[in-house]
Amino acid sequence: MQLEILKNRFLAIVSPSLPNEWEVEDVLAHLLGLSDGNVDSLFQQIAVIWPVSHSLCFAYLQEGAKCIVLMPGDLLGEWSRQILGCYEAGGLLAARNFMADPEKHFLGPLDGRCGARLTSLSERLQLYLCGVFGRRIELGVSKVPTTNIDRVFVPENIDIFTTEADNKLLYKLIVSLQWAHVESRVFEDSLELGHRGDGHVTRWLNTFSRPQEAKELFGVLQFVKSFWLLVDVFPGLIRRATPLCSDLIEAISAQGGSVSYCNMLKSVLQYSVTGLSKSGSNRRYLDDLLKVVLERLRSENTFKVFPEFYAYFDALGGTCNFGGLTLLLGRFDFDAAAVAIISRREDQKNAFIALLSMAVQQNMLVKDVANAENKSQQSDSSALVLTDAVAAEQEQPGHEEFLLQNSNAELSSELKALINSIQDDLGELPQAYVQAAAGMAGKGVNDRESHGAVAGFTQCSVSSVGHSYDEWDYRRGGYRSSWCTLYEKTVEAVTSTFVEDTLLKYQGQLHKIRRQFEMLRNQNRYARRRRDGDEIDFDALVDALGDSKAGIVPSDRLFLRLLRDRREISTYFLVDMSYSTEGWVGTALKESLVLIAEAMAIVGDAYAIYGFSGMRRSKSELFTVKKLDEVYGSVVKQRIAGIGPKEYTRMGPPIRHIAKKMLECESRVRLLIVLSDGKPEDYDDYKGKYAIEDTRKALLEARGAGIHVFCITIDKMAHAYLGHMFGRGQFVFVDSVDTLPTKLVKLYRSLTC
Amino acid sequence: MTIQGFKIDENKIDVEPFFLPRGNEIEIALAARANQLPLLLKGPTGCGKSRFMQYLAWRLRLPLITVSCHDDLSTGDLIGRFLVKGNEAVWQDGPLTLAVKAGGICYLDEVVEARKDTIVVIHPLTDDRRELPVEKLGKIFRAPPEFMLVVSYNPGYQSILKDLKPSTRQRFVSLTFDYPTEEREVEIVTGECGADAHLSRRLVQLAVMTRSLKDSGLIEGASTRLIIQTARLIKSGVAEVDACRAGMTQSLTDDLDLLAAMDEMIVSLF
Structure with missing residues (x-):
């Protein structure tokens, strides 16, 4: 088709909004080699795209000229709809990226071949994470998976495998591995290296002859440890994910001339994932001594095993391209995790001190504790002792029941949970925490939290301009008197729909809500034994007859009445x-x-x-x-x-x-x-x-x-x-x-x- | 022993029920009993409160009379009433009177479900008077030393309307029940239904994971009772994944996202 004809057809479609002619000619030049049928198909979508964005329409024609040969004309409508969706969500750049690879972004997903996107999985994955971690953990986005123990970061999308199901499974394996890293306490162990602070692990890795390879190998070794943990805890997941892991391991390639190094790494990884070396030729790289080193991971931490593991590879030298396995190996953000761990320990310490001191106050032990504290300044005796009732009496490892010594008062469940958490983390409850709580307990009791403490609210003064309120200052353990002034105002009414x-x-949910709340309102019940009502209360009647026969004056409350509970x-x-x-x-x-x-x-x-x-x-x-x-x-x-x-x-x-x-x-x-x-x-x-x-x-x-x-x-x-x-x-x-x-x-x- | 034709001994428990203490609940309960103090058991559903009562009754060799409370429970339902038999009025003891007379244990399960005016009837039994006035008979029954009153409720339902009045609550020795530790729960599941330790451990893991979703919209995680139920299904030949769905997760919620997430947990574990 000639350029002039194309141009006239195009201008007729977009009229009266007319662009520069030279711009139109530049774009339409891309269509010159196409058949009439293909041009007709492409032109059909111009009326849809042009009103949204002229630039997008030009981009569509340019990319469409290349793509039209790949897809049947009847799919162009769907393609243009998805282009517009990308444009509205991410602008022209997102739409261009979408159009640039129709096989990956459009045709593949249509045939069920596509990656998995975090947005479509995040809700389910989030709940799964909470269940696995046993606490609330947030999902974040990062190209390489990592965690700071409070958040888990995963890529925005994964398209390593051809099917969506496999990519989703990979997501699940990635977050499970991040959990396993946290569970294996690799981040806590890192704090024991003696170089706490920024880059403490990096400094430790720098002590090895080749720090970059050391970092890489540490990731591999920790992966092995975490994977084995998953084998024990999530056999179902591992059963389904092992073939995927195995494929990713086989895809590792050597860089430069480091084939032996790469093969040994593959052997180690295959052994840890499948229990044996996949390819026979690799088996020779995994000798029994190396297996023994790996097996030590089951009982020792990665930092301890690593020097020996590293020694095997140091002699070979080299590096690898890990490809898709990078997603499983992840990245270790020891610095962020250290900050989170130290902050968590500090929070736990403060919460423990506050809760225990409150428990002491509530149990009227203030005096005893103060005395004990005075004594403790003269001797090493503890001001306050928590006894582990279960462990002491039953010689069992559990530590659920703590009692304040000399008192039968059991600690609150919140405090008990906190103590268990501190013990799990530090191995023991530091005596310094208990002493600090004892010290705080002596600072006085705030009785505003006790029942019936209405006075706490009546203390505030109401001035002509505002209401004055005290504010709690935890540092002084008391209130700042009349510290804040509160003003009451009314939200301005605005006319709006x-x-x-x-x-x-x-609308949909409202119907359900109304029905559910009607059921709440209609907590109708038959009130029994009423003097008047809609029906006879046979129980009451039987009672009355019995009473009458027994010579007791029978009750006249013989009716049932339908009452609506207020x-x-x-x-x-x-x-x-x-x-x-x-x-x-x-x-x-x-x-x-x-x-x-x-x-x-x-x-x-x-x-x-x-x-x-x-x-x-x-x-x-x-x-x-x-x-x-x-x-x-x-x-x-x-x-x-x-x-x-x-x-x-x-x-x-x-x-x-x-x-x-x-x-x-x-x-x-x-x-x-x-x-x-x-x-x-x-x-x-x-x-x-x-x-x-x-x-x-x-x-x-x-x-x-x-x-x-x-x-x-x-x-x-x-x-x-x-x-x-x-x-x-x-x-x-x-x-x-x-x-x-x-x-x-x-x-x-x-x-x- | 027969009271008004009611064979109270039938309520005695002869075989030791399986119960693993998680703390010092047995010692506290025995001490309460020795001092004639009533007990309040609180804890989530299916964590072993009722089983504990069965164990206690067996241990004390006392009959256990259980009343499941509901909002239509009247004072007469607890104390008793006159019934007409032929041409005569015959007094029929209610479960509470029966337990007082026989010196047994009266266990009011889910006591918060009962109306507050009904619950007031137990007050004279829960202080040092330990007596039960029965107005219609014009009698006051004094509870023998063996008599014990126990009530239970689940504080985890969050409803602010279902709570015990302080005047009732402050008469009891309270025992807080919670889900046992994982190790202990595995023992319980294994002991209760004979499942092997490996299966029990997996099921307990799943239950623990569901309990972590409590802040994310799940009202209550899977109870020990649900774990045992699931283990029984598996022992009967139901596939593990199907048994977990039917026996555990589907009973927890109708929320599709939560169910899907719990499904991910199941297929990870099995």
Whole structure:
């Protein structure tokens, strides 16, 4: 087809939006060699792409001219749809990358040959990780898999194998291996090298004759150790993944002339994965002595075995291209892990000291401990001793039951779990921790957390401009008197379709929510033994007859009456309105409020909604969205729509203020649900441990006053401090913000059913 | 021994039930019994509370009368009532009165499910009076030294409405039950259903992994009871993976993501 004809056809399609003619000619020149049919097929999609982006349309024609011979014309429609999807998600560059390799990105996946993407797997993989680690672990993205013990990083996509199933399995094996590295305590062992700090392992590896190879070989040896751990723990996974590992090992290639070095590495890896050398020729590289060295990994740590292992390879010299096996070998970020371990140990120490000192105070042992502490300054005797009841009495290795000596008081489950965790980590509970707790216990008891401590909230003064509240300073072990001032404001109502849009968006879920909450409301029950009612209560009748025969005046309460139980629950929702909620988080919070308001309208529970933010201690702000006795009408809906990000997150004052409000309401059951997007933080020194401890204190004060408190935290990472701040089992963590609205409703239901 | 035609001895447990203590719960329970103090057992579902009661009853050679509480349980259901037989009114003891008269153990399972006004009836039995007033008979039954009252509940359901009133709670000696350590749980599963230690260990591993999902939306992880149930299915010839799904994970949740994640755990372990 001639260029002029092509140009005229193109301009007719894109008219009246006309581009530069020279630009059009440049692009259409690529189509000159194509058949009429192929050109027609390509031109059919111009009308779809041109209105979205002119540049994209030109790129489509250029790449399409090359691709049209690879794919049937009827697939062009789907191809262009996916191009537009890539463009909308990642811009022109992403769309160009997609078009550049149609075999990999389009035709392969159509035939079931494709890689696996983390985005499609992350939710499942995340839960799997939590289950495997036994605690919350976050998934992150990194080209080479690694971990810092709190997060596991994996590639964004894996396309090493031809089928999606194999690539998904590889993902699972990668995260399991990262768990095995942590479980084998390689990171803790690294701290014993005596070079703590930046690059401590690198410095150790530099002591070997060829540091680069030493680093590579260390990775191989640790892989062997971790793989064997997986063989023991996850035989199902290993059974399915072994063929994949074996293929990846066979694909390792020698670089330069280091064939012997490469073959020996392959033999070691094949032996550890399959139990034997795959190819007969490689068997000679794996002598019995090397096997003995490897077997030592089952009982010793990698750092101890490594020098001998390295010696085998040092003589050969060389290096390898590990190819896809790099994903399994991963990268060891010892520095980041060291920081995380040291921080975890410090947190555990502080939490232990705080909890134990509180336990001592609660058990009225303050005096004894203080005496003991005085004595300890004169002698080596311990101020406070924890006895391991189980281990002592039954001579069993378990260490579940700890008692405060001279008292039968059992420690809280949180403290026991912490002690077990410290013992697992350090091998023993350092006596210094116990002494520190004893010291802190002598600093005085804060009785605001005890039941009925309403006085704690009434101490605040209400000035004409604001409410003044004390703030807990953990460093001094006491309150900063009248430290913060809180102002109450009302969220400005804005006219918007937000509520209607949200109801439309969650139309499907709303039907289910309404049905579930109707069931809550309809906790109808037959009240027995009523003076009047709909039916005869035969049990009561039999009783009355029996009583009558026995000469007792029979009761006249002989009827059943259908009663609707009154749910005397008042719920306050306290919503974080700090600047960090801007965007998706803020929208999800507002959507959650709309859904919960719908659910509450059905169940009929009294509820209030407040937001909080502020800046510095002199300006903590509480925003009224809905008061407890206010009707959920157009004004409240407009206020919900008007919720927007403000300033910082000083959580203590609003919690104290809301708790005070809640104590004034007459409900039998009071529930406070705090929705926040993470760590409390203000512009001044209200951050870090200080902010966490004050928030924790405010929550404990509320609980002490008989308020049920539950927290929902929305964050990308579950931080270790959450359990300490909110209390074990008193919070849920939401990492996928789109699930928040439905999760909040579900949570409210389970809390109050 | 027969009370009103009720053969109380039938509630005695003759064969030692399999129970592995995880701490000093037996010593504490025996001490409570010696001091005539009531017991409160709390812990997640399927962790061995009821089994502990069976063991305690066997150990003390006392009849065990169990009442599963529900929100329609009336005072009469616990204490007793007059029934008409022929032309006569005959008093029928309720389980609580029966246990008091016979000097047995009355075990109120899931006590928080019962209405609070019903539970108040146990108060005079739980302090130093140790008596049960029966208004209709115009009698007060004094509990013999052998009588023991035990209640249990699961604090893990998160519902703020299901809780014991402090005035009830503060009458009891409390024993907290939790899932045993992995080693101990393997022993329990092996001892309970005769599964080999290797299978028990794998099943316990799976249960422990599900318990880690509690902060991620799973209300409660797999209990020891579910592990034993699964082990029994496997012993009956059901394939391991299928048994884990049917016997354990499917009973935990309907959430598809959680089920898929637990499925990944199953196929990794088996």
